[in-house]
Amino acid sequence: MYGGEREASAPPTKTRLDEETDVHYGADYNPEQWPEEIWPEDVARMREAGVTMVSLGIFSWSRIQPREGEFDFGWLDRVIDLLHEGGIAVDLATATASPPPWATANYPEMLPQDEDGATYWPGSRQQFAPSSPVYRRLAAELVTALAERYANHPAIVMWHVNNEYGCHLNFDYSDAARDAFRRWLADRYGDVPALNEAWGTDFWSQRYQSFDEVFPPRKAPYSRNPGQELDFRRFTSDMLLECYLMEREIIRAAGATQPITTNFMGAFKPADYAGWAPHMDVISDDCYPDPNDPESFRAAAFQRDLVRSLKPEVPWILMEQSTNALNWRPTNAPKAPGQMAALSAQAIGRGADGILFFQWRQSRAGSEKFHSAMLPHAGTETRTWREVVALGETLAGLPELPSGDATARDARVALVFDWENWWAVEASDHPQNALDYVAVVQRWYRALHRRHVQVDVVPAARVGEGYDLAIAPLLYLVREADAAALASFVEAGGHLLVGPFSDVVDELDRFRDGGFATQLGPLCGIRIEDFGALVPTDAAPGVPGERTAPFAGDGDGLAGTGTLLAEEVHVAADARAEASFTEGRRTGGAALTRREVGHRGGTARYLATIPDEAGTQALVDRLLATTGVEPVVAGLPEHVEAARRGALVTLVNHGGPAVEVEMEGTDAVTGERVERVRLAAFDWAMVVAD
Secondary structure (H helix, E strand, O other): OOOOOOOOOOOOOOOOOOOOOOOEEEEEEHHHHHOOOHHHHHHHHHHHHOOOEEEEOOOHHHHHOOOOOOOOOOOHHHHHHHHHHHEEEEEEEOOOOOOHHHHHHHHHHOOOOOOOEEEEEOOOOOOOOOOHHHHHHHHHHHHHHHHHHHHOOOOOEEEEOOOOOOOOOOOOOOHHHHHHHHHHHHHHOOOOHHHHHOOOHHHHHHOOOOOOOOOEEEEEOOOOHHEEEEEEHHHHHHHHHHHHHHHHHHHHOOOOOOHHHHHHHOOOOOOOOHHHHHHHOEEEEEEOOOOOOHHHHHHHHHHHHHHHHHHHOEEEEEEEEEOOOOOOOOOOOOOOOOHHHHHHHHHHOOOOOEEEOOEEEEOOOOOOOOOOOOEOOOOOOOHHHHHHHHHHHHHOOOOOOOOOOOOOOOEEEEEEOOHHHHHOOOOOOOOOOOOOHHHHHHHHHHHHOOOOOEEEEEOHHHHHOOOEEEOOOOOOOHHHHHHHHHHHHHHOOEEEEEOOOOOOOOOOOOOOOOOOOOOOOOHHHEEEEEOOEOOOOOOOOOOOOOOOOEEEOOOOOOOOEEEEEEEEEEEOOEEEEEEEOOOOOOOOOEEEEEEEEOOOEEEEEEEEEOOOOHHHHHHEEEEEEOOOOOOOOOOOOOOOOEEEEEEEEEEEEOOOEEEEEOOOOOOOOOOEOOOOOOEOOEEEEEEEEE
């Protein structure tokens, strides 16, 4: 139907950015890269493209503040006024993501260091230690000046704090981090004996007598304390969040009432976005699927559902994507005709109220000059420009979209995803050290996505009423609240699948008394004796050991191949094995168990291995059949995606053969009645279903 060239502080005054514009459309705008005489042309072209909002000033610190104590707002005043006169709203950035050369030259102590003690020098971006008092002071001075000047400017509809926190500098091990880490630990544990107990420091003679003896987990002769590593990840996420909160409070103190955000990056390991989300007025996200990967649209869908689930009551914003090719992958393929619009429609269908790009005008110099933009370097006689204009026209015609409601879910399936669990499960010195947490979770997501089932991606503690099925693929670290939520869910009639290597440690990465699976084991009716590590299937030829653990049900057609783990599971008398291992050392042992729970039909299953792609699909098909979870739209091929947003159903053909879909309702773009939708490759449609 539609495609590229085819036709916690004080709350903001509103959660949507503009009551007159339902879907914002635009990009990062970097006017400082261009002569001022080009700016009016930019605004004219923006209007031609249907741009409604730009993110301004993200990397402008050196232009706004050419030296300490001196600010130059004249050029920024003129740009903002010009945009406002052109009817284009501004998401004003605080410009703190890339300190200017004068700052690091005058204060080299603000520079970050790696675990070897090597300094990250200027010449790129993000060259600051997040815990540095000097960086925070300089950033606060800049943000204070910006907020006091522009808090009440009518062009400003949102504030954009920093940019992609931690993206290039995941961890800082500098002396500033050392001092802050010690303070963070003192706040967390209160005293050194509590720290020693939490980290188990009697092992390898690591017992501390003072917080001043503790360092970040810098370069060490051998494996480092896992409790220290886990806490350093928590500390790092908290330091980045503290930087955001500092800027947010300055903006609010200046009287700004617009929504405040910072752009996330989907499943980004260093920052616990689930913990950050309550502090965001609006969730915004940057997403760059790889055109070289024909399955990348499923990874993009996972990312959309993850960020939507962080704050489901408020529509989110796609803050960055590319119009065409990138510059930073080993090979940067262009998007196919129509693919940019198809992926934009995917984001809207999964809850976005803004479609923005990096960037507006393609740079003519600098590291990202080959990164595509809304206005290409090759000009307006290009496919990219035609697609940009066509998408702007289409988005402008959309009606008001459903705003989101945390209590009225479109999804009946919860896929459990937890940052601290991610950090802990991928630590070293485990029975299986080849576990890739996100890869395992996304394998389950892909299996659900192929069946066109709507999914929320949530922490275990948020699994509850409203869901029929919950899948926890790897839940190594389980807090008491997590276990309680999952148990309540099952007792209320929910269906739960728990994957292997789950409920192994507490929130301190310590074993609980009584063995493994002490909290979820009784719920699932199992006891774990051994984790049964297998050799990774991609290990070099000749590496000895079993690589797979095939499993099958008892004559019911369920079958798959297990990898990485084949656990030794003992099944309780009130549970039963639904599938068993059929080869290898665990032949005959339980691979999938089931226990009926309560009087409302709840079930708790335990899976003792990590199934391959086909096995995961077979298990998902079984779970959907037994729980009665229905697809958004039935009978679709796998290359067509369906997502529900209230009454709005979005259909996207991600590059496969043309298909006709029976769908009765109203076309959200044209307002016409439809009974059947035809989708060619990279076509999409939005239908308000009957």
